[in-house]
Amino acid sequence: MSGLNVAEWSPDQVADWLSGLGPTVAQYVPALRARGLDGPKLLMMRCDDLEYLGMHIIGHQELLLEAVEHLRNFQYELSRECIQQLALKVSVVATTLARQLRHHTDARLDTQILADVARTVHAVKPLVCWLDRQQS
Incomplete structure (x- = not known):
């Protein structure tokens, strides 16, 4: 996931985010990627869309829609910086890095991992600057 602006995510970035939601959602990633699910479509997703995209189990739909709701909240609250938002940003990029390192078997680090x-x-x-700021 290269950017925090979900509205600019490619289908591959959406697939990466979906994979991070666990095996229940990850099983649908190939079909959703094939349908071109990108950031703007993800932010607008509703239950009907999931049916159309092949996710018919209601529990799986609820799990994904709840995660999308959190993502929407994050996306539209980016302008209001707070410690929670900064910590979430760190969590997102650190999780991506950890996933890359887990699947990396070569002794040399590739460009994506360094990025x-x-x-x-x-x-x-x-986040460190926010925590280190002077209290007035």
Whole structure:
């Protein structure tokens, strides 16, 4: 996941996020990727859309829709920076980095992993600054 602006996510970035929701949702990732589910479509997703996309089990729909609701809240509240938002940003990029490292078997780090390390450091800096700010 290269960016926090969900409205700009590609189908691959959406698939990466969906995979992080666990095996219940991950089983649907290939079909959703094949249908071109991108960031804007994800943010607008409703129950009817999931039926159309092949997710017929109501419990699975509820799980995904709840996660999408949290993502919407995050997306539309980005302008109001707080410690919770900053910590969530760090969590998102750190989770992506951890996933990349778990699946990496080569001794040398590739460009994507190094980019994820840089994104993680970039996300941690504002959180540390927020925590270190002067209290008035």
